[in-house]
Amino acid sequence: MRTAEWNSSSSVLERAALILGAFQVQDRTLGVSELARRTGLAKSTVSRLTTELVRLQYLERHGQSLRLGLALFELGQLAATPKELRRRAIAFMADLRNATGQTIHLALLDGTEVVYIEILRGKGTPPLPSRVGGRLPAHATAVGKAMLAFSAPEVLDQVIAGGLPRVGPDTITDEAALRKALAEIAADGVAYERNESAPDSFCAASPVLDAGGALVAALSVSAKVGHLDVHRVAPAVRTAALALGRQLPRNSVLAEG
Amino acid sequence: MRTAEWNSSSSVLERAALILGAFQVQDRTLGVSELARRTGLAKSTVSRLTTELVRLQYLERHGQSLRLGLALFELGQLAATPKELRRRAIAFMADLRNATGQTIHLALLDGTEVVYIEILRGKGTPPLPSRVGGRLPAHATAVGKAMLAFSAPEVLDQVIAGGLPRVGPDTITDEAALRKALAEIAADGVAYERNESAPDSFCAASPVLDAGGALVAALSVSAKVGHLDVHRVAPAVRTAALALGRQLPRNSVLAEG
DNA sequence: TCATGCGTACCGCTGAATGGAACAGCTCGT
DNA sequence: ACGAGCTGTTCCATTCAGCGGTACGCATGA
Numbered sequence: 001m002r003t004a005e006w007n008s009s010s011s012v013l014e015r016a017a018l019i020l021g022a023f024q025v026q027d028r029t030l031g032v033s034e035l036a037r038r039t040g041l042a043k044s045t046v047s048r049l050t051t052e053l054v055r056l057q058y059l060e061r062h063g064q065s066l067r068l069g070l071a072l073f074e075l076g077q078l079a080a081t082p083k084e085l086r087r088r089a090i091a092f093m094a095d096l097r098n099a100t101g102q103t104i105h106l107a108l109l110d111g112t113e114v115v116y117i118e119i120l121r122g123k124g125t126p127p128l129p130s131r132v133g134g135r136l137p138a139h140a141t142a143v144g145k146a147m148l149a150f151s152a153p154e155v156l157d158q159v160i161a162g163g164l165p166r167v168g169p170d171t172i173t174d175e176a177a178l179r180k181a182l183a184e185i186a187a188d189g190v191a192y193e194r195n196e197s198a199p200d201s202f203c204a205a206s207p208v209l210d211a212g213g214a215l216v217a218a219l220s221v222s223a224k225v226g227h228l229d230v231h232r233v234a235p236a237v238r239t240a241a242l243a244l245g246r247q248l249p250r251n252s253v254l255a256e257g
Numbered sequence: 258m259r260t261a262e263w264n265s266s267s268s269v270l271e272r273a274a275l276i277l278g279a280f281q282v283q284d285r286t287l288g289v290s291e292l293a294r295r296t297g298l299a300k301s302t303v304s305r306l307t308t309e310l311v312r313l314q315y316l317e318r319h320g321q322s323l324r325l326g327l328a329l330f331e332l333g334q335l336a337a338t339p340k341e342l343r344r345r346a347i348a349f350m351a352d353l354r355n356a357t358g359q360t361i362h363l364a365l366l367d368g369t370e371v372v373y374i375e376i377l378r379g380k381g382t383p384p385l386p387s388r389v390g391g392r393l394p395a396h397a398t399a400v401g402k403a404m405l406a407f408s409a410p411e412v413l414d415q416v417i418a419g420g421l422p423r424v425g426p427d428t429i430t431d432e433a434a435l436r437k438a439l440a441e442i443a444a445d446g447v448a449y450e451r452n453e454s455a456p457d458s459f460c461a462a463s464p465v466l467d468a469g470g471a472l473v474a475a476l477s478v479s480a481k482v483g484h485l486d487v488h489r490v491a492p493a494v495r496t497a498a499l500a501l502g503r504q505l506p507r508n509s510v511l512a513e514g
Numbered sequence: 515t516c517a518t519g520c521g522t523a524c525c526g527c528t529g530a531a532t533g534g535a536a537c538a539g540c541t542c543g544t
Numbered sequence: 545a546c547g548a549g550c551t552g553t554t555c556c557a558t559t560c561a562g563c564g565g566t567a568c569g570c571a572t573g574a
Binding site for chain 4: 267268269288289290300301303304305308321
């Protein structure tokens with residue numbers, strides 16, 4: 001063994017997950033050597049594991065290039081939390097889109113990041129960088145701030161410990177500013193975001209709490225700056241989020257325990 | 258995915274895949290003992306593996322109940338073949354829906370089964386049993402027959418070897434009848450299905466071949482019997498499938514190698 | 515031609531994974 | 545109250561599956 005990165009990965013599963021996790025949005029396909037480089041595993045190990053993953057249809061291979069496989073697609077469609085949330089939220093999201101004409105996001109909080117579960121694009125509003133299954137730091141998005149404002153304090157501590165990386169031109173990178181913003185959001189029930197997740201972004205979000213008051217997710221309306229009337233949109237998002245939450249039983253499909 | 262082969266499972270990955278694969282549509286959650294029963298693994302093994310899978314976010318746990326986790330959802334969204342196919346097909350599918358008002362399916366062939374990649378539901382047509390990520394025996398569906406008719410003979414042999422299980426009232430369960438039907442489909446470029454995948458189902462499908470003539474997927478229009486004018490729909494599906502195929506480069510996103 | 519990239523195969527060593535058994539906690543039915 | 549039967553977890557000696565350094569075959573392209 002060489003000096004080895006503090007490769008504390010002991011189990012096979014962890015190595016396999018490392019390999020699968022090495023695939024990013026922009027990677028159409030990866031090769032064995034590239035995977036070995038990204039994961040820090042030996043090339044022979046990657047070769048063996050990928051062979052097995054291909055057999056299980058977790059990966060597909062075409063010549064030398066590997067891509068994520070059908071089995072993952074199928075399992076992904078069965079993942080309970082997103083599936084359930086989607087099913088229950090879709091009508092409210094459609095209403096929101098009808099009412100605003102803009103793009104609607106449904107996201108949940110995972111650690112210090114938000115994960116987008118469903119997106120309904122507004123009719124004349126093409127290219128937002130958000131993607132179903134995509135992640136963004138919570139503190140840089142309206143949905144993220146909406147959820148942070150209704151989370152346990154440790155969650156916020158963790159976010160702050162992460163260093164508040166800058167994502168857009170006006171991302172909040174200061175702890176005090178973030179705490180202040182979250183306090184306002186906790187009072188209002190609505191979070192805003194302007195040029196924080198990307199240039200020209202504008203967004204209003206509201207948290208979705210289940211019948212027991214536990215945080216489950218967040219809904220948002222997004223647009224380019226100037227294309228949105230805040231005073232008309234905020235109550236709409238808020239009421240949609242409240243209505244959705246009222247339909248979620250206590251202890252329902254909570255994302256983070 | 259029926260990997261219920263008895264004891265050929267040696268690797269950890271295979272055991273883990275067995276566990277993940279044990280989750281079905283109707284299972285909201287499963288427990289350790291139930292998983293052990295379904296997979297044939299020792300309870301202690303399942304307990305250890307699930308603990309690890311939870312750590313990797315491939316599973317979530319709430320109390321004693323386990324469900325498929327967020328990581329799978331995310332990976333599923335990145336799976337290259339479905340993602341690419343969806344992206345390129347979505348406009349043609351929307352056109353088809355506009356033209357027919359009915360539900361449009363996009364599926365690909367995996368072994369002896371079809372897997373639904375995308376579904377656009379018609380406006381007044383609610384409850385079809387199909388599901389994105391869902392599977393059905395190829396010989397019992399229009400999309401399946403459309404693809405079988407343009408596949409290598411070994412694929413058909415495999416399907417026949419599987420015994421042509423009955424799925425709907427009029428599923429083709431006879432080898433000769435299936436071969437005859439496929440020959441017609443190969444000539445026409447369109448496959449039909451009536452009461453074969455479910456009672457009252459009616460469906461017209463056409464294969465999607467890439468620029469090199471290789472089979473990639475299939476498109477279909479589905480409805481309840483009587484709600485569809487065959488002579489108007491068949492050319493529409495056919496042309497949509499041809500148009501989509503023409504946009505797919507040779508050796509593009511083939512599902513099965 | 516050699517240099518450098520790729521992916522695969524080999525193989526001795528080792529420690530990670532296995533599964534039976536024992537345990538702890540819960541909800542029944544009586 | 546009790547035991548039966550279920551749940552999930554922990555322990556531990558055994559062993560074999562996976563590890564990774566090395567070598568190899570095959571494409572590139574300089």
